[in-house]
Amino acid sequence: MNAPERLKLPALDTAALAAHSARAWDEQIVAQLVDYIAIPAKSPMFDPDWRQHGHIEQVVRRAADWVQAQQVRGLTLEIVRLNDERGQPRTPLLFFEIAATRPEPDAASAPTVLVYGHLDKQPEFSGWRSDLGPWTPKIEDGKLYGRGxxxxxxxxxxxxxAVRALQAQGATxxxxxxxxxxxxxxxxxDLPPYLDALRERLGQVSLVVCxxxxAGNYDQLWLTTSLRGNVTGALKVEILAEGVHSGDASGVVPSSFRIxxxxxxxxxxxxxxxxxxxxLHCEIPADRLGQARATAAILGEAAWRSQPWACGADGGPTLPTTTDPVEALLNRTWRPTLxxxxxxGLPxxxxxxxxxxxxxxxxxxLRLPPLVDGPxxxxxxxxxxxxxxxxxxxxxxxPDGRAGAEGATGWxxxxxxxxxxxxxxxxxLAHWDAPLGYVGQGGTIPLMNLLQQGFPAAQMMVCGVLGPKSNAHGPNEFLHLDYARRLTAAVAQVLAAHP
Structure with missing residues (x-):
């Protein structure tokens, strides 16, 4: 079978994809996520006793059970468990494999799509609306509120x-x-050891779907073009062995805060x-500058107005560092910030x-531009x-976190x-009736650099549901349900188009 013949795939019914994805969300996924949000499965940095508490184990097992129950053709699944150098359990990883449904002339070199996500969460944070909370899921105005x-x-x-939607209509x-x-x-x-252990089972990764x-808005599909790196840690200043009366010592003892x-x-x-x-700075590539200008034309002042500004001194909103949409986009994606x-130490x-x-x-x-080395x-x-x-x-x-003193390099x-x-x-166009948008993200996903180094020829489809005001890590985090339904159908369509 030659290459042109292999690409003659059955026509895809995109309306059926959308309908199947919407039903999956309405009949199953929303209920699963309501239960998931109620479980405080905080990441180990924020819950050192995560093993004893069992919340991470609970969300992994629940997800695994649901995946198994979907009866996806060709699926195998495993909760992979490794120990660290001290013999202590690492956080578990859910690994699944779905066999290709199209003929491949050489199975050993057949392309593989790698799909990535995570189930651990940020901590509670303060400032949630009185009727909301990190572990109390609530659906309101098409949004599912709660952490994670x-x-x-x-x-x-x-x-x-997305895979079930393809298999339901016989698409390959x-x-x-x-x-x-x-x-x-x-x-x-914990991820690099798992990648090493699973490398042969991953196969020839030709596309990563993260x-x-x-998303820049909820009106179109958005492709992430870059991610910033990050260095986090505790800066501590010690000047006294114990606290002393400020009237007696100030002017003689320098304030640790001032230092x-x-x-x-x-x-x-x-x-x-x-x-x-x-x-800590890098030159911004010309193509990313051009994409930032195009995205600024789409978003306009929403590039900075979408933040939850407080009431300012004159009764109006507090002000951003810039009101230029292009500069706002570049500041949060290609420039370092502290x-x-x-x-x-502060009562x-x-x-x-x-x-x-x-x-x-x-x-x-410390957020780093994508091309600055984190370590x-x-x-x-x-x-x-x-x-x-x-x-x-x-x-x-x-420095803190599992990345240790190395920090995280952007992408x-x-x-x-x-x-x-x-x-x-x-x-x-099929699922939003609007063109694809391109946007850099200010956050960090350490996996992307690992995968690009391990699979340098792979294509990257990095996308997600965190649009305006969704407020990941902060109070009142929400999932935009309609956007999630459409994104599921869009991912299915891209999987079907994989050559």
Missing amino acids: GADDGYAVYAAIA HPRIVGLIETCEESGSG LDSG LRHLLDRLEDSATGHLLPAS SVTGAD AIGQAGNVLRPWTAFKLS RAALELKALLEADAPYNARVTFQ NAPTLSPWLETAMQAAS
Whole structure:
């Protein structure tokens, strides 16, 4: 059978794909995700006792049972378990394989599609609406509220539903494998050993479908073109052995908070947010600049207005760093930024007496441009913050998470193959009646770099349901149900188009 003959596949009924996907969501997946949201399956970084609590085990087993019950033709499934160097269990990984339904002249070299998602979650966070909560799912106005549904507990359910939609109408698809991990929100530190252990079983990966990303709006299919890297850790300044009366000691003992501010001034211009070390920046590729301009034309002021701005001093909303849509997109995708995401050593205001505190610690999150090396940036950050400490204070920067001191390097998508771009354009038009959108994402998915290094010739379809105001990691996180239904059908259509 020659190549042209192999590509003469049956015509795909895209309306039937959409209908089948919608039924799967309405009759099964929504109920599964309601139960999933109610389980506080926090990632190991946020729940060190995850083994004893059993929540991660619970969500993995529930997902595995549901997948098995779908009776997908050619499916095999396993919960893979490895131990670390100390003999302790790593977080489990759900691995499934679905045999190809089209003839392949050489099974050993047949293309494989790898589908990725994760089931572990971020912690609760504060600020949820009074009638909502991280572990209390609620459906309102077509949105499913609660932690983890959109980021991205839905992924394994949507992937299987997409395959079932194809098989229901006799459409063919290539071999498909699924990697559903439970350590992503901790930096995917357990994932590399699993990739090594499963490498032969993964086969010849020619397409990666990652469902852990976002969307510029809910009106079209969006392809993620880049992801930022990340270095996180605790910066701690110690100046006293114990707290002392501030009236007695202030003016003699320097404030640990002031020293910490001084250290951060080495890293960031506090007036603009610009990061000072040149090594943390990179040149933005010309094609990504062009895509940012095209996306800005689609989104307009929504590129910055979509954030939940507070009420400002004059009664109007607080202001962004820029109101230029192009600059807003580039700032959150191709430029480094610093955020302080937590603090220790600071008592609650109601319990704060007149005491000069012995130490202050900040949790830092440094987002890196896609082309900046994460491990190198982590080492440079540690050296920058710890060198020549003011007042000879004890200063430590300790990177955290399963990625350890290495940090996480970002990702820039490879050049799109014509078949994939055509397939995604067709899917966007079929299920949204709008063209495909291209957008960089400010978050980090460590897997993408691992897979691009391991399968350099593979194409990458990175997409997801995290659109405006969906607020992953924060309060009032939601899954846009209609978008999820359409995305499921779009993924099915791309799978069928795989040459």
